[in-house]
Amino acid sequence: MVTIADVARHAGVAASTVSYVLSGKRTISTDTRERVQRSVHALGYRPNASARALASQRSNVLALVIPLRTGMHVPVMMQFATAVVTTARRFDHDVLLLTADEGPDGLERVAQSSLVDALVVMDVELHDERVPVLRELPMPSVLIGYPDDADGLTCIDLDFVAAGAHCVDHLADLGHRSLALLGTPSAVYERQTGFAQRTLTGFVEAAERRGVLGVETPCEHTFDAILHTVEQLLSDHPDITGLVVQNEPIIGPLLDVLRRLGRRVPEDMSLVAICADDVAERQVPQLSSVSIPAERIGDQAVESLITKLEGGDVPGLTLVPPTLTARGSTCPHVDLTTA
Amino acid sequence: MVTIADVARHAGVAASTVSYVLSGKRTISTDTRERVQRSVHALGYRPNASARALASQRSNVLALVIPLRTGMHVPVMMQFATAVVTTARRFDHDVLLLTADEGPDGLERVAQSSLVDALVVMDVELHDERVPVLRELPMPSVLIGYPDDADGLTCIDLDFVAAGAHCVDHLADLGHRSLALLGTPSAVYERQTGFAQRTLTGFVEAAERRGVLGVETPCEHTFDAILHTVEQLLSDHPDITGLVVQNEPIIGPLLDVLRRLGRRVPEDMSLVAICADDVAERQVPQLSSVSIPAERIGDQAVESLITKLEGGDVPGLTLVPPTLTARGSTCPHVDLTTA
DNA sequence: AAGGGGTGTCGAAGCGCTTCGACTGGGGTA
DNA sequence: TACCCCAGTCGAAGCGCTTCGACACCCCTT
Structure with a gap:
């Protein structure tokens, strides 16, 4: 497996320079930058995710907690999940899938072990035992659905x-x-x-x-x-x-x-x-x-999460306004008693 | 965040001893072991996933590649996914969710960056462009479904x-x-x-x-x-x-x-x-x-993967025999021409 | 009594990366 | 001409863990 040191050697620069080329966090001369990029390609270098996460304190992974409950409509959930994954990838993040049956402990586990940087929690109940946990967690989260007491949380839902x-x-x-x-x-x-x-x-x-x-x-x-x-x-x-x-x-x-x-x-x-x-x-x-609008809500959830990760502010509660489309299953009522 | 060094100090032992208590890879005296375990609880210690992955070359994460395609039946997929996550957790692994639209590159990305230890790939086509990639990847994988040329792969499917x-x-x-x-x-x-x-x-x-x-x-x-x-x-x-x-x-x-x-x-x-x-x-x-039998197949996939991760051998192709349950929608045909 | 073999523990190296501070040299300013 | 500043680069110090070899110490053998 090729490391950053291999790339540095190949390009004749220091490892830190390669890192800066990749992250863009410091200015690098065009000449050096291109040389490094060529080496990266030539060697097929991929940064090691764990090493990067350890050094930068960022795993670039989001947790997605999906319900596994009776009465939930599965295709809609899947749309959420898909939207979350797709949008996460747009922001260069991956998604760790958790099932709700791990409960609050599961959230603590992935959060406190720094496996993930942030969480998306679906199917939130009005009195959800995960909510207090989420509040205490040292990382941002977004709920799809919202509990009775949404203080200090970021929630998104259809109205x-x-x-x-x-x-x-x-x-x-x-x-x-x-x-x-x-x-x-x-x-x-x-x-x-x-x-x-x-x-x-x-x-x-x-x-x-x-x-x-x-x-x-x-x-x-x-x-x-x-x-x-x-x-x-x-x-x-x-x-x-x-x-x-x-x-x-x-x-x-x-x-x-x-x-x-x-x-x-x-x-x-x-x-x-x-x-x-x-x-x-x-x-x-x-x-x-x-x-x-599952896709829209999933997108929005991830965008809010990324914003929070970057220190930005997001509204506590986003209610997506519903739209009604009239099709063939409704028609005017003819009142026979007055007709 | 509490580290292994904090636990070691609290218990009055070396960090390596704590590590060995946690992993069980070396014998530790009952006395020391219990003292360390008490410290772990007292401090609420959770090993940092990235550090652990970096040092041990194991992320304890499996990739699950789900299809997002037209014509796939979503609830069945969800059953697979659920079974995979649940079984993975039984083996102390987590699951990273990938959508098939990332294609072969997505597999290479998560594999070569050591984000995951192994892959489960669903909805494999007869001539699947991900198959050659999977063969070359430096880590085990299991396919749900199987391609025409399944040489060197581990596949599980309903027959x-x-x-x-x-x-x-x-x-x-x-x-x-x-x-x-x-x-x-x-x-x-x-x-x-x-x-x-x-x-x-x-x-x-x-x-x-x-x-x-x-x-x-x-x-x-x-x-x-x-x-x-x-x-x-x-x-x-x-x-x-x-x-x-x-x-x-x-x-x-x-x-x-x-x-x-x-x-x-x-x-x-x-x-x-x-x-x-x-x-x-x-x-x-x-x-x-x-x-x-989505659950059975999902379970089996993860079990095979774990076996492979531990260096064990698994069959190249596992065909789960189908079972037919007769219910009310079939009955004997009465041939009117001979009646 | 001396030697050998376990058992239990420690210290240090290292996993591959990011990031900080420091250094260099060239161009501009006074 | 002397100085400063900044762009560009480097080296080293970690991040928090695992693991290897080494080292005590004790018990058993001869």
Whole structure:
């Protein structure tokens, strides 16, 4: 393995000069610089990551903590992860993958051993035991999602309150007076997961504000559960004509269930989903939806982290505004009683 | 940050003694050992990863290269990734996440900079440009999937040839005489992806062996594509009564399409999927399927890698035998012409 | 009683890099 | 002409750990 000393010898300079050529931290004459660069290429030199990290106190590695939990929608997570890795590489960093099941100890481990320079933590709960740890850690971190007490933290998330409200507004604007939120599995609510709770809040508040009925129910992933949940919902509230769905894996079966129950989408039942665009577009009919800008959020998380690493300031909480795209699954409600 | 010297001072021993206590590479008296361990706890000492890596020439980090490609089924990949991380942790290793879009250069980068000790490469194509690089790298690697020329490599994969054959045998045993393979999107075949090609091979060979009709067609992910593909298939071959599906995301819509076309599953059309068990079980009816043992393969990959790191020998190619679970989507074919 | 072989511990070297301070020489200034 | 400054380069000192050889010391053997 070729070292910096080999390069220095080959170029006829000191090792430190090679280092400065590579880092650009001191001015080097054009002549020397080019000679060194030629040697680097000729020898195929790659700086040793550990040596560099040891000397510079920087590993150039970010930790990414991904959830492994029930009810999480995997493709969206993968989009986050991909965005994080890609953006990290843009800033010359690599990504160490941690699973949430290592818990707070895992964070301490990688942080205190200087394995990583900073952390990105996904799927943060409202009362997350990792949050106090993150606060004490001697390195910056960014949360995707945000806890109840976000003091001193940097958090980025889609504004799910607004997302829930947007869905209600869209349906209310179309004349719907009775709406339901078909949510994530109940385990997700019980965990006090931020995005689920906040969507619910936005949904309930907006329904109240608009003076429409807004009921909500969690929903498990199996076909039978979906069928049962919807049947129950429609028998309890037969006048419901608008559905908000925040539960990506049930979308396909749900359309089935509605069909089976004789409810046409959108004629008998308007439907807005909170899901990735490609999922919405793949359905028949294509779904009106609030999309999850996973890539944008992942990018943003890494950019903030890099900024913090460089000593810059970033906002404590960045809420990405949701956008609703109307597609074929929503239409105006024709009120038969006044028609 | 507390260093090994701090621990040594606190315990009244030399730094090297602390090191030996921690690594167990030399015998240490019970007395000293316990004293050192107490100091380690008291001070909350964590060895610095870079220093350790530099001195020992081992980073204790594995690279995991995941695909980011069209047509890959994300949840299965995630299962692989999760298994790899979890198993790596069991062996006291961490996992660096690389995306395939860094290509062969990415492998060289992390390997030659000693960022990682070994690599796990997923989604290997029959003619994969990363394979020659992997051969030359000064560290062990394990491929999930395997290329045409696997000489000198360690590969682990589900035996997809057998998987394809199993599906045919299952259907043929039930009396079906005309079968179709509904495969991955054509882009996956064009890339010469191993699992798709091999399943096809197994399917075709088994059909021939069993003397049944076996036609195959790729299938894109959109609903319209599925509808069109199936219509075309059934109009070209109206006597098809058995379907093998290797394309996880289309499974839900496909069941829809069949219903819409008036084909009941399994009465009019038996269906075997090659997919994760939970996907098969979530459908109505539950699908007979060959499962993808992602966890087992991921575990195995890491175990082989660790064995290689320790100088042990591992088989060049490990083919995990597929298992077919019969569920509600297949039933005996009643031949109306002889009935 | 002398010698030999373990066992347990220490000190120092070194892993490959960054970075600091110091040095040199040439060009500008006074 | 003397001086200063700056650009450009070097050497050395670490960064925090592992590991090798050496060294005591004790117990056992003969």
